[in-house]
Amino acid sequence: MEGVNEGSDAEEEARRFLQPDETAGQLLARTYVEPLHTGLPLIDRFLAFRGGQVLEVASAAGAGRTTALLQVAATCILPQVAGGVTFGGKGAGVLFLDLDAKLDLVRLLEMLDTRIFAAQQAAGVLEPDTMPVLADCLSRFHLVRCHGSFEMLAALCSAQPTLDALAAAPGGLACLLLDNVATHYYLDRSARGPPSGGIGAASSLFGGVPDLAREGAPLTLFRVHAALAAELRALQRRYRLPIIASKHLVLPGGREADKDGWAHRDPMMKPWQDLVTHRLLLRSDGGSRSSNSGGGGRAGVVRLAKWHAPEDPAVIRFEIRSEGILLS
Amino acid sequence: MPRVDTSLPALAAGGSRIPRTVEAYLTTNLETLTEVDGGLLPHEQEALQALHGEVLRRHAPPGCSSIDTELLRGGMRGGQMVEVCGESASGKTQLCLAAAAQAARSSQRVVYVDTSNALSGRRLAQVVAAQHQAAAEQAGGAGAAAPQAAAGPLKFVEVRRCYNVHSLLRVLDELMLQAEQQAQAQRQPGPQQQPGAAQQQPGAAQQPGALQQAPSSVPSAVARRRRLEELPVGLLVVDCLSALITPILGGGQHSQGHALLAATAASLKAFAARSGAAVLVTAHMVGGSDERRHEKRPAMGESWRNQPHVRIQLSRPAEDRTSGQCSATLTASPQLPAGLSVAYWLGEGGPTGTPPQAGGQQAQPMQH
Numbered sequence: 001m002e003g004v005n006e007g008s009d010a011e012e013e014a015r016r017f018l019q020p021d022e023t024a025g026q027l028l029a030r031t032y033v034e035p036l037h038t039g040l041p042l043i044d045r046f047l048a049f050r051g052g053q054v055l056e057v058a059s060a061a062g063a064g065r066t067t068a069l070l071q072v073a074a075t076c077i078l079p080q081v082a083g084g085v086t087f088g089g090k091g092a093g094v095l096f097l098d099l100d101a102k103l104d105l106v107r108l109l110e111m112l113d114t115r116i117f118a119a120q121q122a123a124g125v126l127e128p129d130t131m132p133v134l135a136d137c138l139s140r141f142h143l144v145r146c147h148g149s150f151e152m153l154a155a156l157c158s159a160q161p162t163l164d165a166l167a168a169a170p171g172g173l174a175c176l177l178l179d180n181v182a183t184h185y186y187l188d189r190s191a192r193g194p195p196s197g198g199i200g201a202a203s204s205l206f207g208g209v210p211d212l213a214r215e216g217a218p219l220t221l222f223r224v225h226a227a228l229a230a231e232l233r234a235l236q237r238r239y240r241l242p243i244i245a246s247k248h249l250v251l252p253g254g255r256e257a258d259k260d261g262w263a264h265r266d267p268m269m270k271p272w273q274d275l276v277t278h279r280l281l282l283r284s285d286g287g288s289r290s291s292n293s294g295g296g297g298r299a300g301v302v303r304l305a306k307w308h309a310p311e312d313p314a315v316i317r318f319e320i321r322s323e324g325i326l327l328s
Numbered sequence: 329m330p331r332v333d334t335s336l337p338a339l340a341a342g343g344s345r346i347p348r349t350v351e352a353y354l355t356t357n358l359e360t361l362t363e364v365d366g367g368l369l370p371h372e373q374e375a376l377q378a379l380h381g382e383v384l385r386r387h388a389p390p391g392c393s394s395i396d397t398e399l400l401r402g403g404m405r406g407g408q409m410v411e412v413c414g415e416s417a418s419g420k421t422q423l424c425l426a427a428a429a430q431a432a433r434s435s436q437r438v439v440y441v442d443t444s445n446a447l448s449g450r451r452l453a454q455v456v457a458a459q460h461q462a463a464a465e466q467a468g469g470a471g472a473a474a475p476q477a478a479a480g481p482l483k484f485v486e487v488r489r490c491y492n493v494h495s496l497l498r499v500l501d502e503l504m505l506q507a508e509q510q511a512q513a514q515r516q517p518g519p520q521q522q523p524g525a526a527q528q529q530p531g532a533a534q535q536p537g538a539l540q541q542a543p544s545s546v547p548s549a550v551a552r553r554r555r556l557e558e559l560p561v562g563l564l565v566v567d568c569l570s571a572l573i574t575p576i577l578g579g580g581q582h583s584q585g586h587a588l589l590a591a592t593a594a595s596l597k598a599f600a601a602r603s604g605a606a607v608l609v610t611a612h613m614v615g616g617s618d619e620r621r622h623e624k625r626p627a628m629g630e631s632w633r634n635q636p637h638v639r640i641q642l643s644r645p646a647e648d649r650t651s652g653q654c655s656a657t658l659t660a661s662p663q664l665p666a667g668l669s670v671a672y673w674l675g676e677g678g679p680t681g682t683p684p685q686a687g688g689q690q691a692q693p694m695q696h
Contacts, residue, residue, distance in 0.1 A: 061633035062660050101597045102637055104408075104662035147598040186631065187594065190587035250630045301667070320665070 036175055036242045037090065039075025040068055041327045042280065042305050042318060051240035054232070054275050058247040058264070059282035064303060064320050065246035066103070068282070069096070069177050071324035072244060074111050076174035077140040082133055085123040087116065092174035093140045093166035095159065099152055100180040101145050112137055114323040140171065149184045149224045156231040163239055176235065178245040181228065182267040188221040226271040233275065245276075261285070262306055279309040395423075395656050395672060395679065400638065401663060404563075404606035409596055409635070413570075413611040413626045414642030419654060419674050420610040421446045423642070424567045426678025427608055429455040432481040436562025441488045441499060443571045449482070456481055458676040486556060493572045493588050500595040503561060507603035510560055561605040566596075570611035570627040577629060586631055593635035609636065637662065654679075 022030075035048035043049055057065050073096055078089025096103070113130050120128035142162060146152040167173040235241055249264045262281055266273065286300045305316040319328045396403050404410050404427070414420050428438045429452060440447060490496040573592065577585040600607045611632075613624040626632070626641075633639075639659040658668040672679045 061630070062666060066662070100634070101594075101601060102635075102662075104637065107662045110663065145601065147594055147601070180634070183634075184590065184594075186586040186590040190584055248634050 033240055037075065038072045038175075038244075039089075040071050040325060042068070042316060042325060043072075045327070046307060046312070047278065049242055049278075051242050052236055053277045054236075054243045054245065055278045055280065056245050056247055056276045057280050057282065058249050058308075060249050060251045060284075063282040063284045064318075064325060065248075065282060066100075066179055067107075067320055068325055069179055069244060069246055070108050070111055072175065073141060073177060074108065074115065074137075074324070077137040078112070078115065079133070079136065082136070085120050085125060087119045087133075089137075090171065090174050091140070092171035093142065093169055094174050095142045095144070095163065095166065095176050097152065097155060097176070097178045098143060098145045099178060099183050101147055103143065103145070103179060105143075108141070109134070110322060111324055118323070140166075140169070142166065149188050149219065152184075153224070153227050153231065156228070156235070159235070160238075163235070167239060173239060173241065175242045175244060176232075178243070180248050181245050181272070182247045182249075184224070185221070185267045188219065188224050191219055191221075222269050222271075225269040229271040229275040262308075276309070279307070281306045281308050395640070395670060404608065404638075406562075406604040406606050407600050408637040409593075409600055409607040409609060410638045410640065411569075411609045411611060411636040412640045412642060413613060413659075415613050415624060415644065418642040418644045419672070419679050420612075420642060421567055422674055422678045424565045424608060424610060425452055425455050426459070427563060428452065428485055428565055429459055429481070429678070431563040432456065432484040433459060434562075435481070435484060437556060437559040438485045438563045438565065439488065439499075439503065439561055440485055441490055441496060441564070441566045443490055443496075443566070443568055445489070446567060447487060452485065453482060454676065455678050458678075484556070484559075490572065493576065493592060496566070496569075496572060497588075497592065497595060500592075500599055503564070504595070504599050504602060506557055507560070507599065510558065511602075513558075561603050564596075564599070564605050564607045566607070566609045568610040568612060573632075574612075574614070574627045589628065589632060590635075593632065597635070633660070636660070 033051045035050045038044055038049055043055065049055060057068055059065050073094045074089075076090045076092050076094045078087045079091040080087065080089060112134055116130040116133050117128055120130070144155050144159075146155055163173060232243060236243065247268065249267070251264055261283060264281070283304045283306075285302045285304065303318050303320065305318055306312070306314070317328050318325050320326075400410070412420050412423055424440070425447075428440055431438045433456060488499050490499060569592070573585070573589050576588060596607050596609070599605065612627050614627045615624055638661045641657045641659050642654060643657070644654045653671055653673055655669050655671050658664055658666055660666055674680075
């Protein structure tokens with residue numbers, strides 16, 4: 001009798017094993033990640049940006065990186081529809097890590113204000129009042145300001161409760177933005193000791209032999225970038241987040257720049273480079289070389305963008321206005 | 329806030345009373361706005377106050393009206409680092425003096441880090457007096473109010489002399505520590521504040537209570553005269569930062585030049601963010617190498633370009649040396665497009681937006 005039961009059990013098991021687990025429709029419903037509409041035409045027109053992808057926006061100073069990130073943030077936190085007016089946003093939460101310690105909230109407020117005002121006018125609202133919508137948007141924008149690599153890693157380690165709260169909110173969690181991952185390049189490259197505490201580490205960096213037994217191995221450039229990449233991968237696995245990071249480049253001046261305007265040296269180490277799936281380069285040429293009396297600077301600046309990964313030879317022209325970046 | 333185009337009919341017809349530009353925020357009295365009957369809804373008020381607080385964060389005007397209004401949109405905001413670079417004798421030190429004088433006159437503590445012995449107490453007193461006179465003239469007063477002693481505001485200015493980067497970093501660490509202590513003291517009010525609070529209860533104390541308060545009023549009067557170190561810093565001026573950093577940036581002996589520059593920038597920004605002070609930094613310009621010898625560039629290089637919040641370049645056009653008109657150009661700013669330029673004149677009270685009257689004295693450029 002047992003032999004028969006075992007035989008039928010094995011057959012049952014075999015039959016169960018051969019049954020399909022789910023249909024293709026169920027699989028897609030379970031794993032399909034909607035692309036993020038970033039509101040930045042430089043990205044949306046060329047790429048369907050999804051969770052699990054990491055986009056790096058790299059440029060020299062003053063080319064519009066922070067403006068690009070703020071535009072993405074604004075599109076994410078604007079509601080889809082509110083009070084009968086369509087804003088075209090996502091109504092989701094955003095975590096912004098300001099590693100440069102330079103973010104100007106007034107710029108974000110201006111951008112939001114312009115877009116809300118324009119949407120309300122287009123919908124024919126008689127007395128456009130941007131304040132309640134603005135306050136609603138700002139409640140979904142979370143800013144973390146870091147003054148060093150150590151603070152950045154600590155912030156990422158302890159970001160889980162904030163991200164959980166944002167993901168549980170009605171709109172969900174849209175994306176994670178990092179402003180300038182290459183800020184502390186020179187500091188980390190020369191660090192010979194672990195930080196003793198905050199900014200005081202600056203003066204203690206250059207003296208004394210680190211006591212490895214007590215303090216552990218020093219935080220070198222490679223370790224910082226490896227830790228950063230590992231933290232971001234963990235967050236990606238947990239939340240399926242799209243990540244956009246900006247990177248400051250030191251473009252070689254002089255003769256090298258004349259040959260290829262897009263040549264640059266990557267300040268980030270291999271662990272970070274392996275994490276990045278897409279890279280966009282920005283550049284601004286011309287501008288106030290000789291100061292003319294009267295605002296001649298605006299007309300002279302030419303802003304260009306080029307996709308570096310995946311490689312695309314086309315060069316895109318854009319301009320920066322009060323509501324953000326527009327293709328020209 | 330975007331500049332509102334008043335030609336829009338929707339807005340001209342009784343639009344919202346909430347100010348829409350940074351300049352309007354500065355001139356609007358928040359209390360009158362919320363006191364008007366039918367004023368603002370509660371959530372509007374909260375949001376407005378939060379915005380107001382953020383936009384208005386302890387403005388420290390640099391003292392030059394044209395640069396204030398046009399380039400900085402009302403002045404330097406607390407928590408921001410402004411870099412002013414220019415050739416020699418273009419007015420950088422004068423701008424620092426004017427900013428320090430303006431802040432000191434509004435009773436804010438000023439820390440002036442002097443790296444090249446360019447600060448002269450007499451000149452600072454002169455600037456304070458000139459600003460006071462200009463303010464009195466503007467207010468139209470007949471000088472009835474007794475002018476404050478010229479030394480009055482100067483007691484808020486603390487001068488530190490630093491001749492290398494490490495002493496500057498030490499000063500910044502010290503200021504950071506003071507800011508932390510002040511923040512701590514604010515969170516837990518110390519024993520000195522209690523007698524002051526007890527004094528403020530008017531008439532609520534009975535006779536024995538009043539007798540008990542009388543002996544404690546004497547130490548509170550002494551405690552009210554606080555030391556300069558206990559005041560929060562309103563403005564930090566570093567004149568001139570590039571004199572400390574440029575010598576160590578070259579390849580040769582110093583391999584840590586860029587790291588020290590980055591550490592200084594990080595410390596300055598962290599201090600500004602922590603204490604809410606405005607930071608003003610000056611830099612000089614150098615010529616390029618080889619064929620670009622006549623193009624002047626800011627001295628601290630590409631890796632510094634990214635660090636300050638706002639960058640302004642002062643220049644004195646070579647053809648126009650007699651008229652004394654100089655121009656200030658906005659090189660980088662989070663809010664305004666780069667390239668905006670405004671004219672200013674160097675006068676007795678530092679850089680001013682209006683040309684000096686004929687026959688007025690002009691300050692001699694300080695050569696160093």
